[in-house]
Amino acid sequence: MSRYLRLLTLSIVIGLLPILAACSSNNKAESASSAKSPSASVSPSATESGKAEEPTDPRSQKFDPPVTITTAILDDGAARGNAFKPGESMEDNANIRWMKENMGINVKFDFIVTKPEDYDTKLRLLLSSGAKLPDAFAAGNDPLQSLLAAGKLMPLDDAIEKYAHPEYKKLLEKYSYALGEVKKDGKIYGLPAFFMGDEGTVMWIRKDWLDSLGIQPPKTLDDFENVIKQFTENDPDKNGKNDTTGLAVPLKEGPWTWMGQTDAIVAALTDQMINTYDVRLFWNKGADNKLSYGAIHPDAKLYLQKMKDWMSKGYMDKEAGIKDPSKSSELVASGKAGIMFGPFWMGDWPLGDATKNDPKADFQPYPLPVGPNGLVGRAEKPLTQGFTVFNKDFENIEAWFAYFNKIFAKKLEMEGDPYFDPRWKDGYHEGYDYVKLDGKVIKNNYEAAGVPAEQWPLKDGGTIDIRYMMTNILGNFTSIPNSNAAAVKKFLADPNAEPLTALEFDVKQLKQRQLDAAGVRVNQVVNEGKNYFTGPMTPTMKSKGELLKKLATESYLKIIYGEKPIEYFDEFVKQWLDNGGQKITDEVNEWYAKNQ
């Protein structure tokens, strides 16, 4: 008996060991950080005020003694094109050496990962194991909120005021509604990575099908209905089989997603924007300056009625309810559907593949249809993709901004900008993103331009995607929203025009169909449904968000598939509100009242 008792005690003691160890290490970490924090909050301001003599010329700013900035980066080596020369890597390349020699900045990577989830995992590990965070790094969503809550991040208002490029300050002001996630107690804790915002929906239609049936591209929603009807019933591919449908649409994720979305149909019927698959999207602003969730607005019934009607008549893919965007695109690529909504880049994949499978297949982009009340529009994809944040113990934020401003000025390419580095006039690094031949700058098709092989950046004559080399400490390679509209117009007017800026070079890389689609989007100036809630997930969103997403998406599908009558919508709204939706609405409005 006593032997068992001994064993039991022993196993309990052993079992408790890890817990004890964890406790003691936690305590240590906490006491260390609490001991550190008062000094940390004092020291940056002290050093900053010490350094604030007359500003040096930003172009030739060099730090002596050199500073080291640690960072972390997401680099999906498999997904990107060539970013480095053979023998070079993220940690050792032309730009890292350039920064060291010309700016006195050493860059060190604490970790490099290939997937966003892995990046978040690493951040969580660092945070919970009490290890040192990088100085400057990208963060978003959950890890960002944990970092904020743990007080690990540096407030940036002073640094922005003191060091940031004036045009960047203006940008932050203009898009301040997108900064909700990094605001705490009235201070900004992160710099947003904006993206181009050029993925607004256009309507892709099989032009050869329109021609073979002798119909015009649809201008109104009624025309549109007629086209999908004819595509479904009148055998547009003339193969004698009833095997086509009008609209390829993924409904598994509700009306809004990244490809095949039906935001244009919503916008043609109502000024509300609707999404069911994410409780953070879309919160529309009402006349009373209150936010309300689009998916439960009575106007959603108009959308549901239309979709239900089309589904019952077979104008849409019967299996839409179980398809995600990629799966849904198989239908257009295999020539079984004639219309799909989506961003401009679809012109290459998946729609370019439709042409490869059937040379006759000719998808062309068209402007969005206008609804019965003259409404037309699309959704605005949220403009930020994460933020760059700073370790609260980071002491060299001036050096970070010195590099950031240089890159930003290069993106801006504004005349007379004091931050614009003339060494980067032609591109970033000669022999990497451009070569010079008889004084002429060449950025691609080196062989065709007559550049001798030994001057090519890569042995096979390909181009280097320089962004990966340049990003390092920036965390994100931010774009200036909508800045490529002018370039799109320029190349639409004259496809052979000479690209002058880096942006124009990028636009010129587009396939013809992509460029056409970008043009269709730029030229159709319509109302873009914004999401007015940009704050962090509220407590109830965290606890009930998944449930509400499921409830909303399933209820929509039930109505569209005719399993439930349209009146079921009211029951759904009641359920949505009772199951935490009302609480979320209150939380969202509370946030909005404070942050608008």
Added chain:
Amino acid sequence: MRYRSRGYTVFTVSNTIFLSLLSLICVLPLLHVLSLSFSSRAAATANIVNFWPIGFTTDAYVKTLGNEMFIQSLWVGVERTVIGTVLSMAVVTMAAYSLSKSVHKFPGRQIYIWIFVFTMLFSGGLIPSYILVSKLHLIDTIWSLVLPSAVSVWNMILMLNFFRTIPQELEEAAYIDGAGHLRVLWSVYLPVSMPSIATLSLFTMVFHWNSWFDGVIYMSNPDGYPLATYLHSMIVSDNLSRVGVTLASVENFSNRTVKAAQIFIGALPILIVYPFLQKYFVKGIVLGSVKS
């Protein structure tokens, strides 16, 4: 010798059909991946490839084998599997040998077994494990992938029970001839336990070949990823609803053929190992070694 009864024929026929169907279910997905990897991108996008390539091309393989990251991670994967399996088997057999002794020869055996079993039921969890590995300075080394899983208690218990079935007489005979413990383990126990060693090695190998998550957390640079981690990061697609899509990422989520090629090459080594280990899956030579 042949059974001609009707019942026997029916049984044979239905048995053959059943087993063929079963193997077909196993082989078809593999065949689909193989033909996808040899198809053109356009055909893959339209999802019209079944079990024969459409628009035959070896592009995907050229791309995969030319991909430094893939080759690098393939190498790390092999390295990890070899080191991990050898190490794990060494530790497991030695532990199992000592613990298979009776209490008279090994006092305190029960306590040790309890300690081992305890780790089967309770583990430190992700964060403490990470702290431990980082404090031991194993981060970014191959050891962070093989050491934490070196002692597989489950395997050890299987091995232990196998050792206990070996007749004591064999061991005693060796002792009489002057062998020590190491000698007995090496020259007597191991040769008669080949089936169980082969089985457990295979388990360990497959475990190492397939585990990906430790690669993510213990490696701070993708250069150190084993193949499973790399494949995982290739194949799991990102949620694009809230991030900007660049032309490069469009290229990535459209290259199903390359993914198929990588999956196939990734599965190959383990497929090859099976037949080689097959010959050990025969009954050991214990039977008949002892006459009493």
